[in-house]
Amino acid sequence: MDKVIEMKGITKVFPGTIANDNVNFELTRGETHVLLGENGAGKTTLMNILYGLYHPEKGQIIVNGKSVQFSGPNDAIKSGIGMVHQHFMLVNNFTVAENIVLGMEPKNGIRVDMGKAINNVKELSDKYGFAIEPKAIIEDISVGQQQKVEILKALYRGADVLILDEPTAVLTPQEIDELGDIIENLKKEGKSVILITHKLKEVMKMSDRVTIIRRGKVTGTVNTKDTSIDELAELMVGRKVNLTIAKKESKAGKEVLRVEELKVKDHRDVLVVKGINLVVNSGEILGIAGVDGNGQSEFIEALTGLKKVESGNVILNGKNISGKSAKYITNSGVGHIPEDRHKRGLVLKYSLYENSILGMHHRKPFSRMFNINYKAVRKHCKKLIEEFDIRTPNDEVNAAALSGGNQQKLVVAREISRNPDLLIASQPTRGLDVGAIEYIHKRIVEERDKGKAVLLVSLELDEILALSDRIAVMYDGKIVDVLERKDADEKKLGILMAGGNLDKKESVNTVEER
Structure with missing residues (x-):
C-alpha cells in the first residue's frame, strides 16, 4: 500500500495531561481513515500536530516518504495537507469565492481578479460535485454549504490529504449522504481523507479503516469491513455500551x-x-x-x-x-441546552467553575451580599465534573481548553443542575462520543x-x-x-x-x- 502519511511515536503533553502517548498512525493513498475515540481522547490533538498547529514533544512525521517538521499550518498546506475544523474558520460577510481564494487571490496586475477567482471556484466546485454558488454570502448559506466551502478552500490550496474534524456534527441526514458522495469523489481523484468522528453509523458507512484512541493511546486499528458498531463502541469506551435506551412508558401529567x-x-x-x-x-x-x-x-x-x-x-x-x-x-x-455551545452556552475565556454557575450566579449559595461565594461555586463545579465525567485537569482551566464534547457535557450538567x-x-x-451520549440520554x-x-x-x-x-x-x-x-x-x-x-x-x- 502506498503510504502518504506516517506518524511514529507521537507524544504531546499539556499541563496536567498527556494528550497523545506514543501514538502511531498511518494513512494510505485513496483511503478514508477514521480516528475514533471518546471526547478528550486526543484525536483532534493528533491531527492538529499533523496540520502544524501543535508541535509534539517527541515523534516523527513522514509525508510521502520524507521526514518533515512543520513550523505551522502553511508548511502542512505546502506538503498537501488540508484541515477542516469542527468550528469553521470563514469570514461571514465575504462571498464563497472570496473565502476560498483568501490569501491566494488571482491577480490582474496589482489588482485582485475576482472574475477569475469566481471561475476558478466554479470549476473546482463542479469537478467534485459541489452545488454551490461562488457569489453567495457565507452568512446566508446553510451550515452544510459552509462546510463545502471549507473543503473547497483546502482543495484550492492543493490538498491531497484532507482532515475533517467532526464533519457530520452539524449536518442533516441528507447533507451527511452528500458528504459521503463528496468523499467518494475525492478518493477517485487519488485524495486521502482522515475523518475525526464519534458517529459509529457513519464510521461503518464512510471509512476503509478505523484507528481507535482511548485516553491518548491507540487501542487498535481495524478494517471497517471486519468490525461492527458494538465492537467499535467497546474499543472506544473500554466497556460494553448500551446503544439502546431503556425507558418506561411516560406518565404525562x-x-x-x-x-x-x-x-x-x-x-x-x-x-x-x-x-x-x-x-x-x-x-x-x-x-x-x-x-x-x-x-x-x-x-x-x-x-x-x-x-x-x-x-x-x-x-x-x-x-x-x-x-x-x-x-x-x-x-x-426553564433550563436551556443551546444548539451552539460557543455562542450561547459558554464564556470560553472563563474558568470551568465560573461557567458552571452562569445564570445562577445571583442565587444562593453562589451569591452573598455583594460578591460571589467561590467556595460554594467550586464545590458545585467539582460535583458536576465528577458526576458528568467531564475530562479536565482541574476546574480552573478555561472552557476553551476542553474538547468540544467535554464543553457540551459542562453545559448539559449546568442546565440539569438548575432543576428546571x-x-x-x-x-x-x-459532538459527543457514544459513552457520553448514553449518559446524557439517560439523564434526560x-x-x-x-x-x-x-x-x-x-x-x-x-x-x-x-x-x-x-x-x-x-x-x-x-x-x-x-x-x-x-x-x-x-x-x-x-x-x-x-x-x-x-x-x-x-x-x-x-x-x-x-
Missing part, C-alpha cells in the same frame, strides 16, 4: 408549556416561525424533528428570551412569559421520570426516535403533524420533514387538542 400562534422573524426580518401551537406536559419528552433551517433555532430562541416574539403567547406553568428577558425566563423554571420545570434540549449530544430520561417537561430539538432522527414520547415535525416554520412515538418511524418522519402528508389514519390530533 399537567401542562407545563403552551405555545399559541407563535410568530418569529429571523435576522433578515423574514418571518420564519409562522404560527406554532404546541403543548408540553410534565413527565414527557416532546421531540421536534425537522431538516435544519425550518425555523427550529428561531423558535427555541423565542421560547428562551433570546429573540423577539412578533406575536403569539408562550405560557409556562400558567404564566405568560412571551417577550420577557432570558434572565426572567430562566428564573421562571421545563428542560429545552437543542442538539444535546452534538431521568428528568422526564422526575416529572419534568422536556422539549427536545435534534437533527438526529435516531435521537428523536430513541428519546421522544411524542414527535412534532417542523417544516417551513410550522408544526405539520404530531405523532405518538409508537406511530412514528424514519419513513413517516422523512415524508413530513420534506413537506409531505401522511394518511390521516397514521397521524394523531394536533398537540393543542391533547
